[in-house]
Amino acid sequence: MSYAEDSKRYRAKKSKHPIRRLIAFILLILLGVAGYLLYTADPILDRPLRSLAESRLGKVHPYIADNSGLRAFVCGSSSPIATWDRAKTCIGVIADGEILLFDVGAGAIRNIENWGLGAQHISRVFLTHFHSDHLGDLDEANVQGWIWGRREPLHVHGPVGVDRVVKGYNQALGLDYGYRNTYGTERFLPMRGALMLAHAAEPRPGDTVEVYRKGKLVVEAFLVDHSPVEPAFGYRIHYGDRTVLVSGDTRRSATLERLARNADILFHEAQSARLSRLMAEAAARKSDERISYVMSKAGDYHSAAEDFGEIAHNTKVRKLVMYHLAPPPDQWLMQRVFLRGMPGNVLLAEDGLVFTLIPGETGVDQDMIEPL
Ligand SMILES: [Zn+2]
Ligand SMILES: [Zn+2]
Structure with missing residues (x-):
C-alpha cells in the first residue's frame, strides 16, 4: 500500500x-x-x-411464627470491651412466639431489629447482675418494643436491686413515654405498655428458684460467684425436656457446673487468661497503669477460657458455648487462643449463632440467624 x-x-x-x-x-x-x-x-x-x-412491614420472622421448639441465640457475644461485629452481652431464647432476653448489653437490640425478629416480641428481660455491659440496651428493648406494638409492660427480672435499676430507667425515660403517648394517643401507644415492671428473686445458695413459667417454658435463677458483685445470677431454662443455661458473669462455679449437668446447651462466660495477661503487659509497657491493673484483676471474678475442657468434662453438656468474650477475639489468631485444645462441643459464640431444640428429641441444630 x-x-x-x-x-x-x-x-x-x-x-x-x-x-x-x-x-x-x-x-x-x-x-x-x-x-x-x-x-x-x-x-x-x-x-x-x-x-x-x-x-x-407486616412480616413475622419464621422463628417467631414457629412454635415447634425452643430457639436459643446469641444477641451479644462481647464483654465490656467494644468490637465491630459483636454487641455486648445478650443471650436470647424464643419460645411460643415470645423473645426472652438474658441480659441486654449495648448493641443487642440493633442486632434483634436487623435480623427482623421484632423488638415487640421481647416480653421479658432477665438480668444476671447490674454491670453496665449487661443492661446498656434495656431502654432500647423497652421503648422499641413499645413503639412496634407491645401493649403490656416489659417485665424485668433480676437479683435484689432490679427495682432500683428499673425505677431509674423509668424515670430517665419518663419524658419520652409522655411525648410518645401524647403523639401516638392512648389507643396506639398505651402508657401501660411503656412502664417497665421489676421482679426481684432471692434464690438460696446452691439452689434454684423458679422465676417464670408459661406452658412448656420454665425459667429458674440461681446464685453464681461474681463477688464483689452480689448477688449475681445464672439462669436455667427448661422447655419440656430440653435445658439451656446462661452463666452470667462468674468465677468457676461448682453450683453452676452441678446444675448444668447433662444440659443441652451451657452459655458460659469466658475470659482468656493468656490474652488478658498479654494485654495487661502491653498496657504496662505503654505506662497505662489503670488498664494494666484492670486487665490483670479481671480474671479474679471471671472464668478462664483455658478451663473450658474441664467444664465440658464435668457438666457433660451437649454444647458449651463461650460468650461474654474477654477480650473479644476479633482475629482468627485470638479465636485460636480461646479454642486451643478444646473438645469438639466447645464453641466460640458469635452474634447470630442460633440453636434449635425440639422437645422429645436429643439433637441440637446449630445455625446462623437468617435475617428476615
Ligand atoms: Zn460482664
Ligand atoms: Zn459483671
Missing part, C-alpha cells in the same frame, strides 16, 4: 470521530434528561418506594 493511499484511509477514519462524539454527547444528554425526569416524577418513583415499604 502506498503512502498516499494509507494517509487517505487514515483521514477517512479520523473524519468519522466527530460524528461518534456527537452521538455520544446526545445520548448523554438524553440519559441526563431521563434521569432528571425519573428523579422528579414522584408518581413514577412512588411505585418502587411503596413496594419497598410494604416489603419491610
Whole structure:
C-alpha cells in the first residue's frame, strides 16, 4: 500500500470521530434528561418506594411464627470491651412466639431489629447482675418494643436491686413515654405498655428458684460467684425436656457446673487468661497503669477460657458455648487462643449463632440467624 493511499484511509477514519462524539454527547444528554425526569416524577418513583415499604412491614420472622421448639441465640457475644461485629452481652431464647432476653448489653437490640425478629416480641428481660455491659440496651428493648406494638409492660427480672435499676430507667425515660403517648394517643401507644415492671428473686445458695413459667417454658435463677458483685445470677431454662443455661458473669462455679449437668446447651462466660495477661503487659509497657491493673484483676471474678475442657468434662453438656468474650477475639489468631485444645462441643459464640431444640428429641441444630 502506498503512502498516499494509507494517509487517505487514515483521514477517512479520523473524519468519522466527530460524528461518534456527537452521538455520544446526545445520548448523554438524553440519559441526563431521563434521569432528571425519573428523579422528579414522584408518581413514577412512588411505585418502587411503596413496594419497598410494604416489603419491610407486616412480616413475622419464621422463628417467631414457629412454635415447634425452643430457639436459643446469641444477641451479644462481647464483654465490656467494644468490637465491630459483636454487641455486648445478650443471650436470647424464643419460645411460643415470645423473645426472652438474658441480659441486654449495648448493641443487642440493633442486632434483634436487623435480623427482623421484632423488638415487640421481647416480653421479658432477665438480668444476671447490674454491670453496665449487661443492661446498656434495656431502654432500647423497652421503648422499641413499645413503639412496634407491645401493649403490656416489659417485665424485668433480676437479683435484689432490679427495682432500683428499673425505677431509674423509668424515670430517665419518663419524658419520652409522655411525648410518645401524647403523639401516638392512648389507643396506639398505651402508657401501660411503656412502664417497665421489676421482679426481684432471692434464690438460696446452691439452689434454684423458679422465676417464670408459661406452658412448656420454665425459667429458674440461681446464685453464681461474681463477688464483689452480689448477688449475681445464672439462669436455667427448661422447655419440656430440653435445658439451656446462661452463666452470667462468674468465677468457676461448682453450683453452676452441678446444675448444668447433662444440659443441652451451657452459655458460659469466658475470659482468656493468656490474652488478658498479654494485654495487661502491653498496657504496662505503654505506662497505662489503670488498664494494666484492670486487665490483670479481671480474671479474679471471671472464668478462664483455658478451663473450658474441664467444664465440658464435668457438666457433660451437649454444647458449651463461650460468650461474654474477654477480650473479644476479633482475629482468627485470638479465636485460636480461646479454642486451643478444646473438645469438639466447645464453641466460640458469635452474634447470630442460633440453636434449635425440639422437645422429645436429643439433637441440637446449630445455625446462623437468617435475617428476615
Ligand atoms: Zn460482664
Ligand atoms: Zn459483671
